[in-house]
Amino acid sequence: HAEPVEAQDTFRVAVVMPSATNDLAFSQSMYDALVTIQEEMGEDNFEFVFQEGTFVVDDAAIALREWALEGYDLIIAHGSQYGAVLEEIAPDFPDVSFAWGTDSDTFGLDNVFAYEAASDQGGFVNGFLAANLSESGVIGVVGPVEAGDAKLYVDGFVQGVAYVDEELEVNVNYIGSFSDVALATEAAEAHIANDADILTGSAQMVVGAVGVAIEEEGDVLWFGTQANQTELAPEIVVASQVYHWEVILTDMIELIQDGTLGGETYSINLENEGLVIEFNEDFELDEELLAEVDALIEEIIAGDVQTLPEEDMDDGEDDEEMDDEEDTDGADDSDDGEDDDGEDEESS
Amino acid sequence: MVNPQHKAIRSVEMKKIVKHFPGVLAVDEVDFDVQAGEVHALLGENGAGKSTLMKILYGLYSANAGETLINGHPVSIKSPRTAIELGIGMIHQHFMLVPSLTVAENVAMGLRSSRGLLLDIDIVSERVRKLSEIYNLNVDPAVPIWHLSVGEQQRVEILRALYKEASLLILDEPTAVLTPQEVDDLFKILRRMKEDGHSLIFISHKLKEVLAISDRITVLRDGRKVDTIPAETATRASLAQMMVGREVVLRYEYEPVEIEESRLALTGVHANSDRGYAGLIDINLTVHSGEIVGVAGVSGNGQQELAQVIAGLRPTSQGNIYLDGKKIDSCSANQRSLMGLSYIPEERMIEGVIKDFTVAENVVLHGFDQFPFAWKGFFLNLGAIKKTTRQHIIDYEIKTPSTETPVKSLSGGNIQKLVLARELSREPHVLIAAQPTRGVDIGATEYIHRRLLQARKVGVAILLISEDLDEILALSDRIVVIYEGKIVGEVSREEANINEIGLMMAGASQPE
Amino acid sequence: MLDEIFRTTVLASAIRLATPYIFASMGETFSQRSGVLNLGVEGIMLLGAFASYYTVLETGSLVLGLLAAIGTGLLMGLVTAFVSVTLKAEQGISGIGIYLFGLGLSEMLFKRLVGTPTHVKGFPKVDIPVLTDLPVLGEVLFNHNIMIYLAFLTVPLSACILNRTTLGLQIRAVGQTPEAADAMGISVARVRYFTVTLGGVMSSLAGASLSIALVNFFQGNLTAGQGFIAVALVYFGAWRPYWVMAGAMLFSTVNALQLQIKTIESALSFDIPDEFAVMAPYVVTILTLIIASQRVEQPTALTKPFERGE
Amino acid sequence: MLDEIFRTTVLASAIRLATPYIFASMGETFSQRSGVLNLGVEGIMLLGAFASYYTVLETGSLVLGLLAAIGTGLLMGLVTAFVSVTLKAEQGISGIGIYLFGLGLSEMLFKRLVGTPTHVKGFPKVDIPVLTDLPVLGEVLFNHNIMIYLAFLTVPLSACILNRTTLGLQIRAVGQTPEAADAMGISVARVRYFTVTLGGVMSSLAGASLSIALVNFFQGNLTAGQGFIAVALVYFGAWRPYWVMAGAMLFSTVNALQLQIKTIESALSFDIPDEFAVMAPYVVTILTLIIASQRVEQPTALTKPFERGE
């Protein structure tokens, strides 16, 4: 009883991304989302292909064009660096739907969706938790480059800590690379040498930092972002902010099936559960604290809590002395919209 | 095409030239001159300052004092480029050729091309071919230098000077690496150039050659000019005396030695040469304890192969080699040397020493893992090494600033003494000495000869390979002549006749 | 189908990936042929990448961006030449110095002047009238931006300069036997200044090809080791332009293949067995070893400063 | 206070960062000193890193992990030696072949056998009875894991072997004038097999120092170019172990300083002016240039396969 394959019914997605699908970070979050959708819709109804580690923008362009010619239903350019080529290609294929993130700009095209992540929100929650759990009063952050959703996450995290106690010390270390695990490891060592008992970080090279935290055997806790990092270190991961792109992808798919090919900007956030704080079940947390977190999430969703520093709130105490300049360039409201995950991943 | 701006050089005068190097006064107020149509020879021991004086003339070094006049006008030669433009060419003691480039490319390099930026190799090649015909140089412009023998390379150097229409040509020890036949050819070319009105400066350690080619001779000693004399009034003995400052003996007293057991024997040995053809054919040779066997022959007739086969650096294709009666065909070079074989290689800078190593390190290149130089065969005993080196320096009169000086800054003669010291101090049973005095001044040559004779006296079996027939005749008990890989004749010291040997070397049949 | 994807997608991708390597390694070929090992390539690439990026960001002019890269390369090349030719510094050391300098300075300038990675509009694709429309070749070879054409143009140009001009002869002579070149009146220093400066400009262009033609943005350590690989490729190609290019292409094709393996799989509609992935590196290795058994002309004076023995 | 942080944190951090460089570059020093340029270091590092990581992951035994790294290094070293000594391949080419092979194979094996990054328990810190308790030095120098001590131990060992043993004399002779070494009865091939294999083992240990002592994880291209930098450091140090180590430390200190600049700032409770960041690369450059003006003993036969002209 072989089932006939009906090409028309199968929704076909293609995605190009800057780093590997098992990076436990930006690219994996998209890959996981597509796998989830496939599980929901069934293999016959949903297919996807991907090209990982695409560092050179023109390579992405070739792939995008190729896929458009082959009639994919949705083509995703997962990385803000692909924006320029998408702007060029999309008008040539008005019948094909494209999605681009993370950014909020659809170029005024009605076959382009834009999507972004309000990762400062989860960062804020993680920061709040961290501030409550820290005994030494020192917290360390390991970031890749000071840009994109990594920067949003870190800024939100710093705000979250300060929300609990302005006096706590947060040391932020951008190591300047998405791939240099050794340097990330060393950055974590430096934080711990400086008495940090809580660490967090963004992008795929943080595995090294997680390792350092594990070595401290419970004296140092870890907060994750982008993907659920509990499996990396079941003993010390408290919570991870997980990206669930499927929330918005499902919306897009529905729109496309209804004939709307683009024009919308999506954001995953706590409200639409595109961002979810996933706790490590094995890590015992105080019931009271958990309740406070729930309340905090409600407040964030309601907009009662500021998850990003205001431009003029900046004082010399924290580490973002450059914010003033940056926030002015091109970014609309709270998100600055640039995302450059895994950029230097495929350099060799 | 080249169109040198220079006028023909009628005369060059160097006046009161002084050149210091750190710690050395290399040239001390030397006057020197050369006229058109003349060969002026420059003589002197190693380190007398000949090369330095000439490098100043060619613009490689700048003098600390003194002046140079060309055709009576003062000139300032700051770089080889100026010298070339003035019409001066130089053939250096160490050839200035780029091995990977072809003859034509070596000629063209540094010249202006007739096609502007693009090379005009075809034109250069054509002209090289013509010049080569005119001077009977027989050089193929399309061959890369590393394919050529030393003699051929030298002809390229000469060609290059001719090509640039050099009217003064400096030749720094041009004959040191040539075969007698090649020397004759060179002299023909030089005479021809002289007739054409070129000025030539000729440096050599070989007095016979100097007497044969030059019109005037200037002798330098320790940077100072001893005298300039017309060649007709000079003799070998008088020149040697001027150079060294004492009388030099180039004939040694011959004391017959009791010939004892055979130390080295080759029976029916065949071997291939580098280029694959037969290098040695059916060599049968025996050297006894206390005997010097001279191998005479024009270079390239299998001498190098012979030495290497015995030393274990080249496999035989047939035949056997015995050392002290033991068959050593399958022994490695190292095993042979442990069994009492010493080897003074022809290419001392390549096979004899490691240029960047210190004198001390080179002294222990053999036996560095033996007592007393090594402890447990692994750790070097630096103290013992230094002590032995100091002893060698004294015993063999090696001129070196210290035991830690890299050998590359020693003169060729001193490097040769060092190799000799290293090899003889191991008290070998058999010594292979290949071209032991090539490029070495007479003082040092005499010294090396005495050392070889001394070794013979204590019972070492010596195989002396040399192109210098005088050397062979002076030292050998027996002489074998090698030609095209075969031994074509053998004569004892008593019956040796220089003409006959010369004929055999040239391939004429064996005397009956 | 597979065939087609391979030709169009993988090859076109390899061509793009190879571009910065080709610029940088052609420059390094000149430098090494004349006897100077320049290990600072990576640093100069970074500076060139930043200079052109920043210029385009501020002025919007790609031509100015290119000029900025050339200027930067010229300057850095002259500095490198000064250090390795005039000061006669040990080349390995000074190269690392230049690398660290470029790495630090470009990152610092970026942080101060720009802050967050912002995209610039890089060189657009250039259609070449007839060629781009050729069936397969058109898409693979003639559907690129001008920097890519430029990079590949430098290869025959370099080969021609090295083998067919008086300058090339001088370069080779100086790299092999500087004493001989000197004695023939060639100025060793002048030739080396020229090649090292040229190498600087080419390295800088390699950086610019990333920041204003391929990636179209800048971040700290954008080049991430490509400069060092370019130096390695010069050894790989044994100092011969076409071989160096072949090495760069081989290297990039392997990378492109890995990038696109999923696309190829989906085109085939079956998974490429892992055995393929297992074998690829072996195949490459064996291939390179076959090439490797060739004998070559080496710049024997490489890494050796020249002194006239005074 | 600043002083203290600098000494304890920055230096301790630099020591850790330098560890893989030191292993790899000491091995490469041997190899280059004997005349073999091994550009495949990075590939061997990756294989060693994976082999030891996977062994520890499966068996939990660090000793077995170390042995796995040594075994891998031995094997890869022998392969490299076979290619460059016996086959006499052009060394640049064969090195890149080995690199690609290691890069591809390690990534493929990781994907097949492990999948996602999983943490392993690496070497713990070792307290050395009296030394660790020393006031400042204790924390900086004697508060590390055994791989780090091992790495730094190889430096005097290498220097001693090269300069004071018969083996070292043979290695240097073979690297300088293989013809002379050969004529003296030293087996050029044997010496080079030894050094290249040793280089392989050390590269492999360098990889293991990342995957089972410092990072305690593996992922594709874990080394991210460190192998190439290690090769460059050998040039930097001009083939002398202590200088190579100094280079590795200089390089790592710059990195560590950048990591910790925030910490230092907060300790000082004022911002370090950007001018400091501006100056750092200059200072490093000038420093290296001062070192660079020294003259050195080069392995003149580097990159040249030896043939007895038969």
Ligand SMILES: Nc1ncnc2c1ncn2[C@@H]1O[C@H](COP(=O)(O)OP(=O)(O)OP(=O)(O)O)[C@@H](O)[C@H]1O
């Ligand atoms: N580049 C140099 N640096 C220092 N000293 C030098 C240099 N060149 C030559 N000398 C010194 O100058 C003196 C003269 O050397 P020069 O090479 O002129 O001798 P020479 O007469 O050519 O000897 P030979 O017969 O061995 O060629 C020597 O004592 C030597 O030590």
Ligand SMILES: Nc1ncnc2c1ncn2[C@@H]1O[C@H](COP(=O)(O)OP(=O)(O)OP(=O)(O)O)[C@@H](O)[C@H]1O
């Ligand atoms: N670059 C240099 N640095 C220091 N000393 C030098 C240099 N070049 C030559 N010399 C010195 O010059 C002297 C003569 O050197 P040169 O090379 O001319 O000797 P040579 O002609 O090879 O000797 P021989 O006639 O014994 O073969 C030597 O004593 C050597 O110490």
Ligand SMILES: [Mg+2]
């Ligand atoms: Mg001389």
Ligand SMILES: [Mg+2]
């Ligand atoms: Mg001489």
